[in-house]
Amino acid sequence: MSNFVTREWQKFKDYQLGEDLSNLELFLEAARLTHKRVDQDGYFLVRRNGWIFETGPDPVEFCDRIVHQAHVEGFCHYSLWVISSEQNPSLTGKEAKLLKNFKLDSLLKFSTLLGKENLVSYLSIKDGILLTDTVITEKKDNQFLKDSYQSKVFLKRDQQLDFHKKNYLIEEEKSHSLLVQLEFTKRGLKLAQSSQDEIEALAKTLSLNISEVISQKAAHPIPGTFMGTGKYNELLLQLEGEDYSHVLLNCNVPNSFKTRLENKASVKVWDRTDIILSIFEKHAQTDRAKLQVELARLRCYGEAQIIERLKKRNTGAESGMDGSLDSARYYLNQRKKEIKNQLEKINRQDETKRKTRNENRPPSIALIGYTNVGKSTLFNQFLSRYEVEVENVYFKTLDTTTRTLEISKHSTILISDTVGFIKKLPSDLQLAFFTTLAESKNCNQLLILLDPSGGLDVEEQITCMKDALHQIERYDEENWYFAINKEDLLDSEEKKRLQDELGIDIFFSAKSPESVEKLKNFIVEKIGSSMIEKNIKLSYADYGKIHELKNFTTLPEDPIYKDDYITIKLQYSNENLYKIENCLGLKLDDILV
Ligand SMILES: Nc1nc2c(ncn2[C@@H]2O[C@H](COP(=O)(O)OP(=O)(O)OP(=O)(O)O)[C@@H](O)[C@H]2O)c(=O)[nH]1
Ligand SMILES: [Mg+2]
Known part of the structure; x- marks a missing residue:
């Protein structure tokens, strides 16, 4: 990036910080001028109530800085503005990636072309306070963007300026x-x-x-x-x-x-709850996770504190409230109701999906465990692809992901990666958290991962997991397996102690393919031992049904092809017996070998 370009955009930023830009037209004029001088697309970020934070020709460089600051400050709703000479700046692959990588709420576009139609698109920011929409406006004889709806984005700008200047310094230091x-x-x-x-x-x-x-x-x-x-x-x-x-x-x-x-x-x-809530806020990606965290935040802070915060930030006017206690209370209750309704809708949709999947459900196993024990790493290893994000941080995963895993040539199981646990989770988050676990609640088996190198003793991790499982009404301990991950970080003495004292089922390392294979065999064996096993005889006319059988049975061995018939070893749980018999159109007892 040439120095000239950087300098010009820097000037634009200084201009924003130095001027009272409640006059939107002035600001847009400055943007146009800057753009004319540099002849390049420029970007800047605005906070949810319209504060311009940073400007520059290189969006990646300042997104890096700003998103970090956003986390430090506890803000998480950011929009990226693109200033372009294109009449209708389109979303390039790079910008789409930015939106995704930096979890920006929206991209707002502004064309600097004079004399023709100018276009500004506002995409919705779903933070419940500032409601925006996609709008196209025209410039007519200097009437450009006089629309009150759009100037809302810049409301209260001057009162926030010092605050952001301070942030800027904090970040540099x-x-x-x-x-x-x-x-x-x-x-x-x-x-x-x-x-x-x-x-x-x-x-x-x-x-x-x-x-x-x-x-x-x-x-x-x-x-x-x-x-x-x-x-x-x-x-x-x-x-x-x-x-x-x-x-x-x-x-x-x-x-x-x-x-x-x-x-x-x-x-x-x-305090501890604020920290955990901020992490959940930072990592929430799906609509469900975002809504759950927002609801927890509203419950957790309590009415008085939120009203205090709203008043402090002076966001009352933006949300259409008159700033009084009654209207703030009304707004809060409305928002809580809204979130609950949306969550119920999502839960209903998930329930329907789950039911459909359960119709033909192969055996299922959920990976559960304390946060950061390596559930997602193992999940990806099992599937041999990068399905879910892994990072050495707490609560990276907030939603359950379920995939089909081939455990042998003829058998599949469903495997789920789940949200991590933590001791004494704030009660308001617990509610959200257990809904997310509904998926694993229905899994036949639970593989409970433990991390001997984590911040919490293995013994305490086990207690915490047991408590949590009892809370979601899982008492079937015969279907729980305890596995120690990160074996590579464990010395032999400690391993022996854990083996002797805690009755751990298996030790492995999610980072070693051989070790993951060993664990896979362990799971296959456990799933097999919890099921009924029978050898049956099928005629060649029924050959095509073998594939269908895999939906609700496991075939631990290859079928044996005889001259007149095929013999198959089936493993199944009793509840699936009628499905097998339906599929074959035969009673199993009549075709036993
Ligand atoms: N040394 C070592 N590190 C591991 C192993 N398995 C996972 N890790 C690391 O542990 C960290 C957490 O891994 P994740 O898979 O994200 O853990 P998680 O249980 O999904 O965490 P949450 O989603 O936050 O609950 C990452 O830095 C992994 O690289 C292992 O066997 N050995
Ligand atoms: Mg994870």
Whole structure:
């Protein structure tokens, strides 16, 4: 990219930051001028209420930076603007990829052509606060974009400017957070607390860099300051001396405590629930996941806090609210109702799909386990292709994916990758989480993966998994298999201890193909042993039905072709017997070998 181009776009950005651009026409004129000078397409990002964040000729470079900032700030709704001399800038492959890679909500396009029709498309941003739509406008005698609907995008611009300027600086200096690690020891205290390892892994998932830790061990929380007064003062002192982007707490604290500290120290305060919610928000990809997280956020924050936030951000006007408590409350309830209805619809559709699949359901197995244990890695290995995303972060997967897996030449099973568990998940997320697990709830077998290198002991992972499974009403422990993944990270002594003390069924490494093959054989054997096995005799006239049989049986061996008939070994569960007999048009007992 030539220096000239970069400089010109940089000037445009400075212009945005320096000017009051509530006058949209001025802004568009500046964009047109910049564009004329550089003769290249340009891009900029806007936050959901219209704040221009960054401009430049290279969208990838600043998307990288901005999306990172978005996570740090807890915002996740971004639109990318394309300024182009094309009359109707089309979505190129590169831009489509940007939308996907950076999870941008939309691409907004603006043509800089003068004298002809100008076009601005607004695609919907589904954040429930700013509702936009796709609109085409014409320029008529300097009447360009006078439409009030569209100027909403730029509303309140000047009040947000400092905020973003500050973000910009924070990003350049690399943000850093302060961790407050509290441990309460009183028996029977029902408080979700993360170990330091766990909270560090959660922070890393959000790209939050912990540069300082303040810790305290106490019997129970102290009213008001939550920690001891001395420790609280130490925290305030630390916040005074350093410019942190976040204070992170390893447990959940009352909202009033957070607000007080935020106001006092001008820093974002996130407790364990906030951190987990932000991760879910960051990773939610499907409509269902996005809606569930939004609902959890609305429930979790509580009415008062959301209203407070709305007021602070002054988004009331944009959402069409008059800013009063009543209308905010009305808006919140409406939004909750809306989300619930949409979720119910999605669940109904999924249920229908599941039922159809169950009609002809081969044996099924779900990969479940604590977050980051390697479920998705194993899933991809089993299928020999990159089906689901894998990353060394918490809660990468938020939705269940089910695929058919060939386990031998004549048999298939259904295999599901699922959302990861975490100890003491915030209760509002738990609800969302268990709905997502509905798919695995119906699987015949559960392969419970455990990670000996994770932030939580294997013993604790097992307890957590058992609790969660009981909550979705799965008590059939005979169908659960415990498998330790990441064997490569385990020393022999620890392996022996786990084998002796916990009765682990199998050790493997999802990264080693031989090891995955061993696990596959283990699954085939287990599925086989839970089923009825029979040898039957089929005439050559029924040869074509063998393929159909695979939908609800397993054929562990190749059929044997005799002179007058074929013998087949069948494995099936009793509930599928009538389907087999229907398919063959014969009673199994009549054709046994
Ligand atoms: N050393 C080692 N690392 C592994 C192994 N299996 C998976 N991993 C790594 O563990 C990390 C998490 O893997 P994922 O497959 O995303 O884990 P997951 O259980 O699907 O995680 P969530 O979707 O977040 O619940 C990735 O960095 C993997 O590369 C293994 O056998 N050995
Ligand atoms: Mg996963």
